Amino acid sequence: AQSVAQPEDQVNVAEGNPLTVKCTYSVSGNPYLFWYVQYPNRGLQFLLKYITGDNLVKGSYGFEAEFNKSQTSFHLKKPSALVSDSALYFCAVRAGKNTGFQKLVFGTGTRLLVSP
Amino acid sequence: EAGVAQSPRYKIIEKRQSVAFWCNPISGHATLYWYQQILGQGPKLLIQFQNNGVVDDSQLPKDRFSAERLKGVDSTLKIQPAKLEDSAVYLCASSPLGGLAVYEQYFGPGTRLTVT
Numbered sequence: 179a180q181s182v183a184q185p186e187d188q189v190n191v192a193e194g195n196p197l198t199v200k201c202t203y204s205v206s207g208n209p210y211l212f213w214y215v216q217y218p219n220r221g222l223q224f225l226l227k228y229i230t231g232d233n234l235v236k237g238s239y240g241f242e243a244e245f246n247k248s249q250t251s252f253h254l255k256k257p258s259a260l261v262s263d264s265a266l267y268f269c270a271v272r273a274g275k276n277t278g279f280q281k282l283v284f285g286t287g288t289r290l291l292v293s294p
Numbered sequence: 295e296a297g298v299a300q301s302p303r304y305k306i307i308e309k310r311q312s313v314a315f316w317c318n319p320i321s322g323h324a325t326l327y328w329y330q331q332i333l334g335q336g337p338k339l340l341i342q343f344q345n346n347g348v349v350d351d352s353q354l355p356k357d358r359f360s361a362e363r364l365k366g367v368d369s370t371l372k373i374q375p376a377k378l379e380d381s382a383v384y385l386c387a388s389s390p391l392g393g394l395a396v397y398e399q400y401f402g403p404g405t406r407l408t409v410t
Binding site: 210212214219220221222223224227229268271272281282283284285286287 | 298300334335336337338339343350385387397398399400401402403404
């Protein structure tokens with residue numbers, strides 16, 4: 179079964195420093211990987227996706243993610259963190275082989291706290 | 295464009311009562327999803343519609359949960375009767391049918407259900 183793991187419940191970083199939120203995946207076949215962000219009392223917002231192509235994927239709000247097939251990882255990164263980046267981040271993988279079956283399986287989430 | 299709309303935003307009911315949630319997806323999006331997000335966990339897919347047909351309802355507790363999307367646009371998710379463990383945020387999401395955008399799901403703000 180497709181799954182993702184987010185090993186850290188919380189990541190703390192100072193504003194201006196680089197940040198990394200970790201995600202590892204387990205899939206059969208080619209992975210379709212996603213990052214979403216959730217602000218308090220709001221729904222999830224799409225950040226970026228990896229379908230195929232370059233291993234470094236750029237997304238919204240200056241975030242990027244690096245796909246590493248040998249390590250089965252898809253870590254979210256940002257060169258310089260902002261206090262406003264503080265939120266809950268979810269990694270997800272597509273489950274289902276057909277394009278009509280876009281079921282996403284989410285990780286447990288990582289809370290990012292950026293201090294001033 | 296307008297985002298995914300959900301109502302109500304909050305609902306408190308007693309166990310064994312019934313409750314219904316409404317979702318209006320982004321205009322033109324053929325696929326609609328209902329997720330359940332329990333506190334501290336990632337969202338879990340309950341049911342997926344493509345137009346007005348069910349694509350995946352494998353994780354929907356069918357003895358108490360039901361959902362419909364009669365005209366292929368808005369959707370209703372019902373719980374009858376509710377249990378304490380149904381306390382969660384219910385998220386609706388939608389995505390278009392074709393192209394690479396099919397892999398991006400757009401989420402509504404969610405309905406926070408508390409069962410007492």
